[in-house]
Amino acid sequence: xxxxxxxxxxxxxxxxxxxxxxxxxxxxxxxxxxxxxxxxxxxxxxxxxxxxxxxxxxxxxxxxxxxxxxxxxxxxxxxxxxxxxxxxxxxxxxxxxxxxxxxxxxxxxxxxxxxxxxxxxxxxxxxxxxxxxxxxxxxxxxxxxxxxxxxxxxxxxxxxxxxxxxxxxxxxx
Numbered sequence: 194x195x196x197x198x199x200x201x202x203x204x205x206x207x208x209x210x211x212x213x214x215x216x217x218x219x220x221x222x223x224x225x226x227x228x229x230x231x232x233x234x235x236x237x238x239x240x241x242x243x244x245x246x247x248x249x250x251x252x253x254x255x256x257x258x259x260x261x262x263x264x265x266x267x268x269x270x271x272x273x274x275x276x277x278x279x280x281x282x283x284x285x286x287x288x289x290x291x292x293x294x295x296x297x298x299x300x301x302x303x304x305x306x307x308x309x310x311x312x313x314x315x316x317x318x319x320x321x322x323x324x325x326x327x328x329x330x331x332x333x334x335x336x337x338x339x340x341x342x343x344x345x346x347x348x349x350x351x352x353x354x355x356x357x358x359x360x361x362x363x364x365x366x
Contacts, residue, residue: 204290208257211315211332211334212310212315214366215261215315215335215336215339216307216308216310216335217293217333218339219335219338219339219342220341221340221363222255222278222280222339222346223303223342224363224364225250225267225297225346225349226253226325226342226345226346226348226349227253227299228297228363228364229249229346229349229350229352229353230249230250230253230292230296231308232265232359233249233356233357233358236354237249237357238250238292240356242254242351242355242356243352246285247348247352248285248287248352249349249352249353249356250287250290250295251284251285251286252285252345252348252349252352253295253296253299254265254284254285254286254287254290254295254298254299255276255279255284255285255297255300255345256299256341256342256345257284257301257302258275258277258279258280258284258300258302259284259338259341260274260299260302260303260305260306261273261302261305261306261322261337262321262322262323263306263337263338264305264310264319264334264336265302265305265309265339266307266322266331267319267322267329267333267334268309268313268317268319269319270305270308270309270326272305273301273305275278280323281314285358293317297332299308306338309331310331310335313331314331315330315332315335316330316332317329317330317331318330319334346362350362
């Protein structure tokens with residue numbers, strides 16, 4: 194019988210190894226991103242609430258795009274064909290997309306990223322296509338994506354509060 198490592202309410206291991214702890218942190222923020230969509234209709238998910246046009250659904254699409262780029266593309270995996278140009282901020286626009294398409298895209302990006310994380314060590318190096326000559330470790334990418342996802346989850350928290358007053362970084366118990 195194996196003993197489950199003790200974790201806090203959000204799933205973070207209290208004394209886990211480095212890779213497990215980084216992965217749990219990323220998953221915590223990924224889950225918060227999806228939670229921010231719960232209970233909202235399509236119009237609310239697409240409603241621009243800032244002068245820059247930030248929408249909840251646009252941030253999910255962007256995060257899916259960067260998960261594919263940093264985890265999969267950087268480490269030589271196959272990224273699914275994109276129907277938008279992520280280098281021209283089309284990954285933030287959702288006019289021609291369904292909510293279902295974007296949420297499923299995020300799910301596929303997460304699954305592909307998770308496979309790369311599972312198959313590699315933290316010290317493995319990859320090379321992002323858009324950074325000529327620079328190699329990055331999986332450790333660096335995990336930390337970067339925790340930052341990126343947490344940053345946008347915070348944006349989503351503010352947008353969601355402006356829509357219906359709901360706040361928080363995880364689902365209430």
